[in-house]
Amino acid sequence: MIAEHLLFRSEGGFIRIPIWGHIPLSGPLKKIISHPSFLRLKGIRQLSFSQQVYPGATHTRFEHSIGVYHLMKLILQRMLTNPLAISLQNGNFRFNDHNCRVLLSASLLHDIGHYPHAHIIEEQIPMSEGEAVFSHHEELCDHFIYEQHPGIPTIADILRDDWKVSPESVISLIKGHDTSHFSKLISGTLDPDKMDYLMRDAHHCNIPYGSIDIERLIESFVPDPERERFAITEKGIAPLESLMFAKYMMMRNVYWHHTSRSLSAMLRRLLQDIASENLLPPETLRTLFYGNADDRVLHELKEGIKERQHPLSELLDDIIMRRVYKRAITVSPYLDDIGTTDERWFAYNADTEKRRTKEKEICRYLNTRFGLRLHGHEVVIDPPSKKDIFDYADLRELRVYPTRSEHVHYSLQLNSQYIRFDDLNESVFRSDFILAFERYTKKFRLLARPDLVEHLVDSRREIMEMMSH
Numbered sequence: 001m002i003a004e005h006l007l008f009r010s011e012g013g014f015i016r017i018p019i020w021g022h023i024p025l026s027g028p029l030k031k032i033i034s035h036p037s038f039l040r041l042k043g044i045r046q047l048s049f050s051q052q053v054y055p056g057a058t059h060t061r062f063e064h065s066i067g068v069y070h071l072m073k074l075i076l077q078r079m080l081t082n083p084l085a086i087s088l089q090n091g092n093f094r095f096n097d098h099n100c101r102v103l104l105s106a107s108l109l110h111d112i113g114h115y116p117h118a119h120i121i122e123e124q125i126p127m128s129e130g131e132a133v134f135s136h137h138e139e140l141c142d143h144f145i146y147e148q149h150p151g152i153p154t155i156a157d158i159l160r161d162d163w164k165v166s167p168e169s170v171i172s173l174i175k176g177h178d179t180s181h182f183s184k185l186i187s188g189t190l191d192p193d194k195m196d197y198l199m200r201d202a203h204h205c206n207i208p209y210g211s212i213d214i215e216r217l218i219e220s221f222v223p224d225p226e227r228e229r230f231a232i233t234e235k236g237i238a239p240l241e242s243l244m245f246a247k248y249m250m251m252r253n254v255y256w257h258h259t260s261r262s263l264s265a266m267l268r269r270l271l272q273d274i275a276s277e278n279l280l281p282p283e284t285l286r287t288l289f290y291g292n293a294d295d296r297v298l299h300e301l302k303e304g305i306k307e308r309q310h311p312l313s314e315l316l317d318d319i320i321m322r323r324v325y326k327r328a329i330t331v332s333p334y335l336d337d338i339g340t341t342d343e344r345w346f347a348y349n350a351d352t353e354k355r356r357t358k359e360k361e362i363c364r365y366l367n368t369r370f371g372l373r374l375h376g377h378e379v380v381i382d383p384p385s386k387k388d389i390f391d392y393a394d395l396r397e398l399r400v401y402p403t404r405s406e407h408v409h410y411s412l413q414l415n416s417q418y419i420r421f422d423d424l425n426e427s428v429f430r431s432d433f434i435l436a437f438e439r440y441t442k443k444f445r446l447l448a449r450p451d452l453v454e455h456l457v458d459s460r461r462e463i464m465e466m467m468s469h
Contacts, residue, residue, distance in 0.1 A: 018059070043292075065112075093181050106173040116292055123385055189395050207253060212246055269356070381447075399421060
């Protein structure tokens with residue numbers, strides 16, 4: 001069985017990465033991580049602009065992808081060796097040779113479609129003549145898996161010949177189009193992607209919020225065939241709590257740090273203006289980003305537009321030189337404690353043209369009131385997204401398989417051996433508690449060049465009235 005070879009044997013080589021240490025290398029693994037299409041991930045930072053706040057946050061999608069592969073390997077070893085995990089599998093949800101190979105390869109390649117600042121761009125993809133300029137990174141995985149390089153096989157060839165899996169089955173799983181009952185294992189509350197990036201990001205930012213007992217959490221994993229996902233036993237509750245709390249703290253202190261958020265909003269405005277005003281055609285933008293590294297893409301973007309003598313060059317220079325726009329106005333997008341949404345603030349996330357039009361309108365107002373000569377990009381809206389940050393829906397479906405005597409009585413009252421995590425009443429981290437995290441984290445912000453902040457604060461009433469229409 002090739003899966004047994006991948007899971008339990010080493011051919012003598014190791015790769016050493018932070019957090020997990022020595023990871024054994026197999027022949028099939030080495031062929032992918034040494035492939036040019038995979039090596040390009042060394043040029044794509046995991047946290048985009050966070051290194052402007054935390055200088056150590058220069059780690060890349062390359063080591064993260066290997067870390068996710070490593071954790072999936074540990075999970076599958078548990079599924080194949082633990083008597084309880086073995087007994088709970090059924091015909092539709094079984095970790096056989098083929099399924100293990102597909103899951104391992106999909107874990108390794110789950111970020112193969114990433115390009116510089118992809119998560120930032122995906123939050124509000126710039127539009128050109130009604131068409132999206134960029135694709136989501138998941139949709140690009142087939143491009144890089146089938147990408148050809150002279151004299152070497154494609155990753156698709158390696159998957160077929162060395163991993164003994166269909167490239168399309170791996171691509172389908174990464175894109176979430178999978179029909180093999182395993183798609184929830186790649187993205188959800190308990191996915192190895194989240195386990196790796198939370199600990200890796202905290203380590204490289206040198207902050208104390210990413211301490212998670214991953215080994216004990218994985219030791220608690222059992223299959224949940226009915227939901228086609230993993231459940232946990234009671235001993236996984238405490239490490240699961242630490243994972244969820246780590247995500248909240250990382251969102252608050254790293255992922256949504258105001259400097260990172262400001263630079264992200266500035267980049268989105270820059271790219272939208274470039275697309276809207278056709279400073280560079282969409283195909284040129286795609287080529288520039290899809291085949292580039294973080295450290296080069298902004299400078300090459302500058303080279304592409306410098307001949308136009310466009311005022312937008314100032315915004316690009318501000319991003320490159322870390323002249324960060326500051327928070328001028330902050331609004332909660334929720335009307336009350338139960339989470340009733342004020343749709344006005346979310347609408348700016350979904351409507352690119354509305355956002356850009358309003359930013360220009362505010363600049364014109366400031367020009368008139370204070371005698372300024374703003375071009376329209378000096379004020380930027382940073383709206384919240386309705387996207388689920390904390391996997392609320394997925395957590396509601398998480399179940400516990402009770403093994404302790406004091407918990408077994410729960411199963412006698414239900415139609416299943418499993419108990420919903422929320423119903424076990426063994427943790428404060430219920431799904432409604434996580435929803436409170438979600439509401440607290442999301443904010444609507446108006447950002448501006450530092451010298452304009454006082455003007456915006458003085459004009460708050462008028463600007464809020466403008467924003468409401």
